[in-house]
Amino acid sequence: MMLPPARTALIGLVFALTASVAFGQDSAVPFDMSGERTPGTEQKPVVEGGTPVTTTETKEPEKKVATPDPLTRRYIVPATSLLLEGEAASQSFPVFLTPQQAESATSINLGYSNAVVVAPESSRLTVVVNDVSVGELPVQSAEGTKDMRFDLPKGLLRPGLNRVTFNAVHRHRTDCTVRSTYDLWTAVDPARTFLTVPADTSGRLLTTDDIAAIGLGPTGQTKFVMVAPDMGQPVATNALMRLSQGLALMAKMPNQTFDIVDALPATAGAGEMTVLVGTADDLAAMLPSLPVTARSSAVATFVDAPAGNRKIFVVSGPDWPSIEGAVEGMLAPIDRPLGVTREALSVRQRNATEMPLVSGEMSLSFASLGVRTGEFTGRRYRTGFDIGIPSDFYADAYGEARLLLDAAYSPEVLPGSHIDIYVNGNIATTVPITSRNGGIFRHLPIRVTMRHFRPGPNRVDIETVLMTEADKICAPGASASEEPRFALFDSSEFRMPRFARVARLPNLSALSGTGFPYNGQVDPTALYLDRLDADTLSTSATFLGKMAVSSGRALLVRPESSALAIGERNAILVGTISQLPPLVLGQTHIAAESASSWGGPADGGGERGATQEAFDEWQSRVRGGSWRGQISALETWLQETFDISLSSLRLLPGEEELVVPDDTARFLVAQGNSPEESATWTVLSAPTGVDLKAGMVAMAQDDRWQQLDGYVSLDSKGVQALDTRAVSRTRFVATQPWTFANMRLVAANWLSSNILAYAVLFCALAILLGIATSGLLRRFGRGG
Incomplete structure (x- = not known):
């Protein structure tokens, strides 16, 4: 049957439009739900060791971006991953630049990916620098990481502190529920998000004020490589520890670590600074550009590296006392004096x-x-x-x-x-x-x-x-x-x-938060290192650097050659578990057998695990008649129903449990009292020197550092959260002048934490009130 010409033309037009839509559809169109994908593959990036795992395929950017030299990158995000979640999310980061870097920075690069359920037609990602929007784009990189570059207006960046903000607005393709908002995210790749700065100015720091511009590496870390050829000499320890605190205060980066070595590295990556420390005689052979004045007086300055387009920082002098003087001269302008309260x-x-x-x-x-x-x-x-x-x-x-x-x-x-x-x-x-x-x-x-x-x-x-x-x-x-x-x-x-x-001690949360109790003391803190090797010195330098930033000042330390000579002084002790004296382990609640069992052969750990499994099995068999099982069930019920723990029902505090690190733990921070309970000892330990250094590097990451709590915190490989042990017995330390108002508040909080003591005190006062009332009535002749 023949169709009319008009109808034939209309059908042809419909087929043409359908074909054009079918062949012209892009994978990033708003309503492509990608039904051919394997079910369950759409999820947030899985974090393995802190690094987000995204699809291996990288989409070609809309604008071709040449891969820059790593030394020209000023990374922005101080973390291994950044996730902007929900319908509206914003994150801001500080970027410190030297005058040369601020003047010559040309563009900002952004690498991002997003959830497939994000609707690109109504979702936007904006990059803001110093409150000026420099780029805005639709969120449409569900297939992999997309790289974008935005040019920076001349004069937008300034010397010193700059603020870079990422704003994300997400909308779901098809769902309007509150639950669906948890499926919306944009992942910013820190390794592909950076300012582009010419290589001749990016890594060249000229003055000590420029140390704040050390920057970040691609994983958000900052690293100081301290080259000390004479690190094994006890006279060098104090200068190295004070210098590490000074550098940490100048940089104030969240994830900074220190690596003390005895040889000059050939290169330095982004977020790294090389520091040479030693006498002029020790450094002359490895540094031809060493200032001549270092043989007669102390120097602390930047010089050209023997090879490569970079600067290295040199702290030197004719002897170690002069080097210590140079370090103190660096600290003087930035250190907060005792008695000055920070706001x-x-x-x-x-x-x-x-x-x-x-x-x-x-x-x-x-x-x-x-x-x-x-x-x-x-x-x-x-x-x-x-x-x-x-x-x-x-x-x-x-x-x-x-x-x-x-x-x-x-x-x-x-x-x-x-x-x-x-x-x-x-x-x-x-x-x-x-x-x-x-x-x-x-x-x-x-x-x-x-x-x-x-x-x-x-x-x-x-x-x-x-x-x-x-x-x-x-x-x-x-x-x-x-x-x-x-x-x-x-x-x-x-x-x-x-x-x-x-104040309460022990208290590792106060240690990580403000450096207490070492942040305000006048006398130097005793520092014991079990050996003066690269691993132990690096661990101590990193720890003291974190403490300095938390405290807002450089801590005075006095190295001690023997842990037993510390006495009743605040102390920090660093070493492998087998080298720490039993007295130190006992005071910080670490089981003595850990000195030989922690990090030992796997068979021993398997035997302990089998013993624990057998004990748990027998406990489950007899839990119906076991009074311990009934008490445990009661404690669980009280905690879930009334938020009351059995520890709050004790009149007297219990003893802290001895900690036996298991085979998965690689590093611990423990705190306890001195033998006469008048000072505080903090211990950093691990089975080996390699674990000691690696554990402290992991602990120095800001998100993990802020997890320190209780009297012992253990770090395990592959586990993001620390294993913390709550404090049972607390020692109170007065930090404020005695006033009735403050003591009333202290008593109120203590009684709220110890409800059984509160109940006993309430009953005692009620009885006393009854006796007094009865006596008063008898006196007035109204007694029964």
Whole structure:
């Protein structure tokens, strides 16, 4: 049957359009759900050893980018991975540049990938430098990592501190539920995200002020290679330890480590600086450009390396006393004197905003904390700020801070929506939204329990979960709606109440957060190293560098040749487990048998494991009649039901359990009292010198350093979280002048932590009140 010519033309046009769509469709179009993929392959990058694993195929960038020399890269992200999660995410990082680098930087490179469920037509990734947007692109790299380059305007970067921000806005392709927002992410590859700087200025540091511009490596680490040919001499130890602290304070990078060697490396990568330390006679053979004045006076300066287009830092002099004088001269302008209280923690540890130190009752606006006014159009909004807490904070059992929230939500937001407050990743409080007609909060008080605060840096996050009728229907395009649902105003405030100020020891969280108890003492800290080799010295230098940044000052140390000569002094002891005296192990609650069993043959570990398995099996067989099993079940029930532990039901504190590191542990940090309990000893140990150095390098990463807690923390290979042991017996140390108000707060927190003692005291006071009342009534002739 013949069709009319008009209908034939119409059918031909339809077929042509269909064919053009079929053949012209790209893999990155918005509604390609890639149904041919193997089910279950879509997931967030798996972290193995801290490195995100993405697809091996790399998409060709939209703009051809020549691969630059590694020495021209100024890496930005101080981590091994960066994930921007949720519907709205933002991360800022500080980048310190020398005047030459700031003037000559030409562009910024960005390597990123994203979840396949992200809709590119309504999702954007923005790069902001010093509050100026330098690039914006759709989020469309689900098949692999895409490299983009953005040119920088002339004069945008400045000498000193710069701020680089990555903002991501995500929308789901098809889903409108709150649950779907957890599937939205963009992964920024730190190794492919950097500023491009000409090679002749990137690695050339000229003055000590330029040490702050050492930068990062591709995995977010900063490394000082200290070349000390005479490292084995005891006279060199103090100078090396003080110099490492000075360099750490100048750089203030979050993941910095020290590697002490005896030979000059041929090259240095990004984020690395070579430092030569020694007398002029020791350094003359390896450094032809050594200043002539080093044979007569102390020098601390940059000189040209024997080979390569780079500078190396030299600290030298005619003898070691003159070298120590040069080190002290470097420290003088940057060291914080004793008695001077700091108002903020290091600005370069987290993000690029100042972290105020909250030492008592204080009110801080969100604007001063770096939280800006913002409107939100999605389903789950999260923002937050950082604050610092002093080392003698003691209000984790009863105290409550407050958020005075200025916010608004639209009429379409349904009851059941809520605002959640998190402290260091732990939920602190939840506020439900109950009105159906929208509303404006003006200084809405939200109580925040202080049980999750800890000395040092703390993160407070505000997460708003919004539900609407439109999300339940989820019509096409609903997830990309631009109508604001929620607004948070920077006039909101965080108010910290007055809290108890008394220090507790042992306390590894105070050690990592503020360097306590070594940060404020006048007398030098005893430093014992079991041997003066590269592994032990590198471990000590890295640890003291981290302590200096946490403390805000360089610690005075006095090397000791014998651990038994320390006596009643604060001390840091570093060495392999077999070389530490039994007295030191006992005081820091490390089992004596660990000296021979830790890191020993695998058979011994297997035998202990089999014994433990057999014990557990027999315990399960008799748990019905075992009083220990019943007590354990009771403790679990109390913890889950009332958040009460049996330790809080003791009148007297129990003894700390001796720690026996298992075969998976490679490094530990332990803290305990001196024999007469008047000083504090901190031990760093491992089975071998290689494990000692590797364990400290892993511990120096900022996210792991902030996990230190309790009286012992163990680091295991392949495990991201530290194994920490809570303190049972605490020694209180007064840090503030005695006042009744402070002691009342101390007593309130102690009684809240020891509820059985509180109950006994309450009963005793009730009995005394009854006796007194009875006596008074008898005196007035009203006795029965």
